[in-house]
Amino acid sequence: MGEVAKLLADHGPAFGQALLLTWKLTALSFVPGVLLGLGVAMLRLFPLPPLRWVLTLYVETFRNIPSVALLIFIVFALPDLEFVIDYEPSVVLTLVLVCSAFTADYVRSGINTIPGGQIEAALSLGMRPARIIWSVVLPQALRSVVQPMTSLLIALMLSTSLASQVPFPGRELTTLVSKIATDSAAGMAAFAVAAAMYVATGLLIAWAGAALDRKLRILR
Amino acid sequence: MNRSLEDILFGAPTPRARTLSRGMSVVAAGVLLLLAAGIVWRFHAAGQLDARYWKFFAWPTTWAFLAKGLLGTLASAAMAAVIALSLGLVLLAGRLARTRLVRWPAVAAIEFLRGTPTLLLIYVCFLVLPSVGVKLGTYWMLTLPIGLSTAAVVAEVYRSGVLAVPRGQADAARSLGMTEIQVFFSIVFPQALRYIVPALVAQLVIVVKDTTFGYVVTYGELMQNARVLIANYHSLVPVYLIVAALYCLVNYAISRASRRLGRPMH
Amino acid sequence: MPLSIHSFLKPTVAALAIAGGGAVCAQGTPIDAAAFDALVAQGPVASAEAVAASPWASKIRQAGTLRLGGTQTSNLFSLLNEKDGRLRGFDAGIAQLLTRYILGDASKVQFTQVNSSTREQVLINGQVDTVIATYSITPARAEKISFAGPYYTSQAGVLVKANNQAIQSYNDLGGRKVATQAGSTGPAILAQFAPKSTVQEFQTHQEALDSLRQGRVAAYVTDYTLLLNTLSLGTGDAKLAGAPFGAQDPYGIGLPKGSDGVAFVNAFLKKIEADGTWAKLWTIAIGQRTGSTAVPTPPALP
Numbered sequence: 001m002g003e004v005a006k007l008l009a010d011h012g013p014a015f016g017q018a019l020l021l022t023w024k025l026t027a028l029s030f031v032p033g034v035l036l037g038l039g040v041a042m043l044r045l046f047p048l049p050p051l052r053w054v055l056t057l058y059v060e061t062f063r064n065i066p067s068v069a070l071l072i073f074i075v076f077a078l079p080d081l082e083f084v085i086d087y088e089p090s091v092v093l094t095l096v097l098v099c100s101a102f103t104a105d106y107v108r109s110g111i112n113t114i115p116g117g118q119i120e121a122a123l124s125l126g127m128r129p130a131r132i133i134w135s136v137v138l139p140q141a142l143r144s145v146v147q148p149m150t151s152l153l154i155a156l157m158l159s160t161s162l163a164s165q166v167p168f169p170g171r172e173l174t175t176l177v178s179k180i181a182t183d184s185a186a187g188m189a190a191f192a193v194a195a196a197m198y199v200a201t202g203l204l205i206a207w208a209g210a211a212l213d214r215k216l217r218i219l220r
Numbered sequence: 221m222n223r224s225l226e227d228i229l230f231g232a233p234t235p236r237a238r239t240l241s242r243g244m245s246v247v248a249a250g251v252l253l254l255l256a257a258g259i260v261w262r263f264h265a266a267g268q269l270d271a272r273y274w275k276f277f278a279w280p281t282t283w284a285f286l287a288k289g290l291l292g293t294l295a296s297a298a299m300a301a302v303i304a305l306s307l308g309l310v311l312l313a314g315r316l317a318r319t320r321l322v323r324w325p326a327v328a329a330i331e332f333l334r335g336t337p338t339l340l341l342i343y344v345c346f347l348v349l350p351s352v353g354v355k356l357g358t359y360w361m362l363t364l365p366i367g368l369s370t371a372a373v374v375a376e377v378y379r380s381g382v383l384a385v386p387r388g389q390a391d392a393a394r395s396l397g398m399t400e401i402q403v404f405f406s407i408v409f410p411q412a413l414r415y416i417v418p419a420l421v422a423q424l425v426i427v428v429k430d431t432t433f434g435y436v437v438t439y440g441e442l443m444q445n446a447r448v449l450i451a452n453y454h455s456l457v458p459v460y461l462i463v464a465a466l467y468c469l470v471n472y473a474i475s476r477a478s479r480r481l482g483r484p485m486h
Numbered sequence: 487m488p489l490s491i492h493s494f495l496k497p498t499v500a501a502l503a504i505a506g507g508g509a510v511c512a513q514g515t516p517i518d519a520a521a522f523d524a525l526v527a528q529g530p531v532a533s534a535e536a537v538a539a540s541p542w543a544s545k546i547r548q549a550g551t552l553r554l555g556g557t558q559t560s561n562l563f564s565l566l567n568e569k570d571g572r573l574r575g576f577d578a579g580i581a582q583l584l585t586r587y588i589l590g591d592a593s594k595v596q597f598t599q600v601n602s603s604t605r606e607q608v609l610i611n612g613q614v615d616t617v618i619a620t621y622s623i624t625p626a627r628a629e630k631i632s633f634a635g636p637y638y639t640s641q642a643g644v645l646v647k648a649n650n651q652a653i654q655s656y657n658d659l660g661g662r663k664v665a666t667q668a669g670s671t672g673p674a675i676l677a678q679f680a681p682k683s684t685v686q687e688f689q690t691h692q693e694a695l696d697s698l699r700q701g702r703v704a705a706y707v708t709d710y711t712l713l714l715n716t717l718s719l720g721t722g723d724a725k726l727a728g729a730p731f732g733a734q735d736p737y738g739i740g741l742p743k744g745s746d747g748v749a750f751v752n753a754f755l756k757k758i759e760a761d762g763t764w765a766k767l768w769t770i771a772i773g774q775r776t777g778s779t780a781v782p783t784p785p786a787l788p
Contacts, residue, residue, distance in 0.1 A: 047230040047241050050249040064471035066429035069443065069464050076693060077460040079700030081266045111225050119228045129229050137225065154335075161337040167686040178343045182603070187348035191340070199335035285568040346604075350611045358598065358613050438555070438598045438608055448566045451559035451692050 003189040007180075011190070014176055019197050021172045025160040029095035030153055036096065037103025041141075042133060044108065055104075062101035067162055070094045075166050088170075091163045095156060102152050110145035111137055113220070143216040150209025154202045173197060263457070273455035277462065282449065289445030290466065296363045296441065297428045303367025304423065308374030315379055333372035338430050341365035346437045361437040366430045370423050377419045381412030421478030425471045432467075442466065515775040517574045519567070522770050526592045529583040530757050542747030543588050546615055552585045555600040555608045555617035555740070559692050562712060562772055563620050573597065576771035580637060580739070581618045583763065587754050601689045602669030606630045609742050616747070617740030620709060622671045633738030634751035636785045637764075640737070641730035642675045643710035645698060648723035653705055655728030659683040665694040665703040672707050675732050680707075698724065709735060714776040736785055752787050759784045 008015070044055045062070075071094045074085060085093065114137060122132045161174035171179065173194045181187030233241065263269050276282050314326025333341075345361040356364065385408050393403040434441040446463040450456055537543045546552050556577060558566035564575040573582075573595075586592040598614050605621060608614045609631045623633045646653045653659065660682035666672030668687035676685050686703055688694040691712060698706045706713070710730040739755075741747045758764045765781045773781060 045226050045229060046244075047226065047233075048245045048248045050245055050252055054252055060472055061468055064425065064429075064468040064475070065464055066432040066467055068429075068432040069460070069467055072443075073460045073464055076696055077456045079696075079702065080268060080457045081262055084700055084702060114225060116225065116228045119225060123229075132229060137229075158335075158337040161339040164339065167688060174337060174340045174343065177340060178347060181343065181347035181351075182607070185351060187344075187351060191344050191348055194340060195332065195336045198337065198340070199332060202335040203331065279569070281569040346611070347607060350607070355611050435599070435601075436604075438600050438604050438613065440599060444558075444599055445568070447690070447692065448558045448568055451561065451565060452568065456696065 003186060004192060007186045007189040007193065010186075011176070011180060014171070015173075015193060015197070018171050018173045018176045018194075019201075021163075021170050022157065022160050022197075023201070025091065025095070025163065025172065026153070026157040028092050029099055029160075030156055033096040033099025033156070034103050034149070036100035038107060038138075040100060040104040041107035041111070042138070044104070045111075045133060045137075059101045059104050062097045063105065065098075067094055067098055067159055068165060070097065071162055071165065087166050087168050088163075090166065091160075091168065094162065095159060098159070099152065099156055103149070106145045106148040106152070107141050109148075110141040113144050114140050115220070140218060143218055146209060146213040146216055150206060150213070153209070154205050157201060157205070158198065266457075268457045273453065273458050276449070276453055276455075277458070285445055285449070286442065286463070286466065289440070289442035290470070292434070292439065292441040292444075293428065293431045294470075296359065296366070296431045296434065296439065297424075299359075300363045300366040300370065300427045300430070301424055303364070304370035304374045304427065305420075307367065307371035308378055311371060311375035312378040312382070315375060316382070330372045330375055333368050334376070336369070338366055338369040339433055339436070341369055342433050342436055358437055358439050362431065362434050362439045366427055369430075370427055373426075374420065374423055377416050377423065378412065380419075381416035382408055384415050385411045418478050421474060425474050428471055428474065429467070517565075517775065518770055519570075519572070519574060522574050522579065523572070525763065525766055525770060526579060526582045526586065529586045529592065529763055530754075530761065531590050532587050532754070536750070536753070537588060540746055540750040542615070542741070542745050543750050546588050550589070551594045551596045552581075552588060552616070553596045553598065553614045554581050554585075555598050555605065555614035556581060556619045557601070557690070558597075558599055559690060560620065560712070561691075561716070562714075562775065564618075574771070576638070576767060577618045577620060579767040579771055581616075583758055583767070584616070584618075584739075584751065584754055587757075602667050603689060605669065605740060609740055612742070615741075616751075619740075620670075620712070621738055621740050623736045623738040624671060624674075631743050632741045632745055632748050634741055634748045635738040635755060635787065636736030637739065637755055638737040639734045639782075639785045640709045640711045641735060642672070642679075642707055642732040643713045643730045644727040645706040645708075645713045645716060645724050646704065646727045647698065648725045650704065650725075650727070653727045656680050656707070656731055658727070659705060659707075662704040663702065665697050665706045667691060667694055667708055670708065671735055676707055679732060711772060711776070714772075714778075755784075755787055759787075 040055055040058065044052055046052075071090060074090045074093055075087065078085060118136055119132060122136050127135075160172055163172050164175035164178060168175065177187070177190045177194045180190040230241075260269075311326055311330055314322050315330065317323045317326070342362065342365045345356055345365050349356065389407055389411065390403050393407045394400075398406070431441055432443050435444055442463060446459050449459050453459075532543070537547050556573070557564050558573065560575060560577070562575055563577040564573055564581075565578075566573050581595065582592040585595050598608065600608055600614075600617060600619055605617050605619060606627060609617055617631075621627075621633075623636060627633075642656075644653065644656050644659070653662070656679050659676070659680035662683055663686060664676060664680065664683045665686050665688055666676060668689055673685060673687060676683055686697065688697060691708065694703075694706050694708065695716060697703050705727065710726075713726060716724060739751050741751065755764075758767075764784050768781055773779065
């Protein structure tokens with residue numbers, strides 16, 4: 001415990017900044033990622049084979065690619081194709097792409113829980129498919145995927161540790177721990193503090209997600 | 221088997237709708253082809269289609285070299301999966317225990333391992349543990365943290381499967397006089413497994429993805445061999461593209477294998 | 487001296503490029519593999535008593551392989567040819583000669599790829615027996631591990647794109663983005679000589695080079711010899727801005743802290759420097775490939 005106290009005395013502000021950076025990266029990637037994933041999921045519904053094929057390719061690619069490989073591709077290979085993206089946007093872009101692929105998948109299974117009878121009823125009422133998607137499918141799909149999306153948010157937060165692999169301006173929690181561990185003997189204490197911060201954030205998100213799920217979920 | 225929502229939504233179109241969707245398909249295909257052409261043109265404009273950046277892919281030595289890297293990846297992934305699946309079972313047993321003395325440490329362990337990034341655990345094995353005297357081999361510095369991290373998630377997946385098995389099964393087994401262990405391993409767990417195989421396989425894919433952190437502990441796997449090729453031929457885009465495609469293929473194949481087994485939870 | 491190397495260099499590379507076809511331009515002159523393999527195969531072998539006198543060497547002898555931490559991606563110092571699986575370069579040569587010295591066979595190496603961030607830790611963790619990877623001897627590192635040697639010295643140099651007129655030397659780096667290798671002496675040198683520059687640290691030489699080529703940074707500051715071999719980046723040429731500067735940077739052989747291997751390896755270095763092997767290795771690995779003919783004298787051993 002004394003070690004932890006000393007560590008916080010030396011590096012307290014750094015840990016605070018690192019935690020804020022972690023949260024910032026998480027939020028910056030989650031919101032666009034979910035919106036993009038929703039868009040992909042909705043577009044996949046349309047009966048246009050080329051569109052569906054390409055979107056399936058998109059989802060399968062970004063679900064299966066290791067985040068490190070994607071980040072390295074964006075940071076080191078894209079510039080050869082004349083796309084030079086700075087480090088922080090590169091990390092965010094990587095997380096957004098991966099998040100969108102998983103979101104698209106979860107939303108699709110959410111869509112599949114909607115009973116077909118509702119759609120048939122809506123069709124018989126004369127509603128257009130676009131209107132059905134917007135008013136019937138989307139709200140129910142969103143309400144039924146709160147739980148996997150919560151897990152995705154937590155996984156995304158943990159994936160921000162990726163930023164330690166490129167010359168990132170500023171240090172998030174994992175980079176900070178590895179620096180402290182390399183430069184001093186306080187590695188164990190640093191790890192304990194960082195782990196506590198990660199776990200606490202994750203538990204908070206999980207608790208909020210569970211509460212949201214209880215309110216929103218549809219019991220069939 | 222229910223028809224998918226898309227079929228219901230867009231099934232049985234009027235002739236006018238059919239022509240419309242066929243027309244839109246052609247337009248969509250056209251747009252996508254233009255996009256693909258644009259990408260190819262960009263490659264060409266940046267000089268990335270030059271033969272010297274691709275010609276070494278025609279040599280079997282290149283593929284043999286990449287295969288060696290892939291072997292390193294899979295060797296670590298396989299052992300991490302074994303650790304995850306077996307340790308997950310132990311954590312599950314702790315999680316389902318009646319006594320708080322056993323349950324609370326299990327919950328704490330699961331929340332801790334689930335709640336910290338795998339990369340952080342890898343750094344701990346590499347930088348921190350040796351300073352307190354625990355010196356693992358290079359292979360274990362990568363495999364153990366991945367295995368531990370995944371074990372916690374696997375334990376939760378096991379648990380969701382067990383909870384999905386109807387209670388009546390366990391009750392009936394107990395009324396037949398089976399012991400708790402028999403109830404669990406002969407009746408409950410096999411049924412639970414059939415529900416959760418897709419989720420377990422998804423974890424396997426994550427394990428393979430996590431092995432790309434091998435260079436943090438100096439473990440040789442596919443990404444490292446990609447870097448050697450780049451140092452030899454200065455061909456960043458083609459090599460990284462092919463390696464990324466390899467990872468996607470391997471993981472996709474693993475996911476596909478799961479579709480043969482198991483049924484969904486509902 | 488360096489300026490004359492430079493003036494030999496461009497015409498040499500150009501001539502070789504015309505002679506050898508386009509491929510040469512992409513990676514500079516490839517190493518003479520046959521000469522390298524031959525040199526390593528006839529290096530000195532230690533006597534049994536010399537090995538027995540050193541616990542570090544005896545352990546390696548018993549294990550049957552030398553666990554080496556090095557790099558596979560450094561063009562001049564240690565590059566892996568994936569076609570025949572052989573490592574070649576100046577550092578690779580020193581490592582293989584050392585292996586032959588202890589074990590009688592230069593190929594009994596178990597290789598681990600390290601980078602600037604992992605070099606000390608793998609020695610502390612006992613993952614490798616020695617690290618030979620353009621490893622500069624600094625007091626900070628000497629607190630964690632021990633160094634044998636030095637076996638080579640160099641200074642820092644500044645690499646910029648060929649069409650860059652703004653940067654003529656390290657004095658012009660203020661306010662610009664400069665790449666360097668993490669964990670190397672680069673950051674300290676930049677802090678001293680170009681404190682107003684924005685430093686970006688990369689894990690490997692290759693990544694830093696790519697960042698220069700791709701325009702992420704305006705200059706790359708690292709060991710001068712490394713830069714000599716990099717005058718052609720593939721899709722855009724580079725040039726050296728100014729003469730080498732800074733203190734003489736000694737490269738050492740990394741060993742676990744307090745290891746008795748230091749004395750053993752120093753004896754080995756003395757041997758290969760005395761019988762001309764060091765000079766021959768320098769010629770094959772560095773001299774022939776950078777157009778320099780004047781073999782430097784190896785640095786004095788403590």
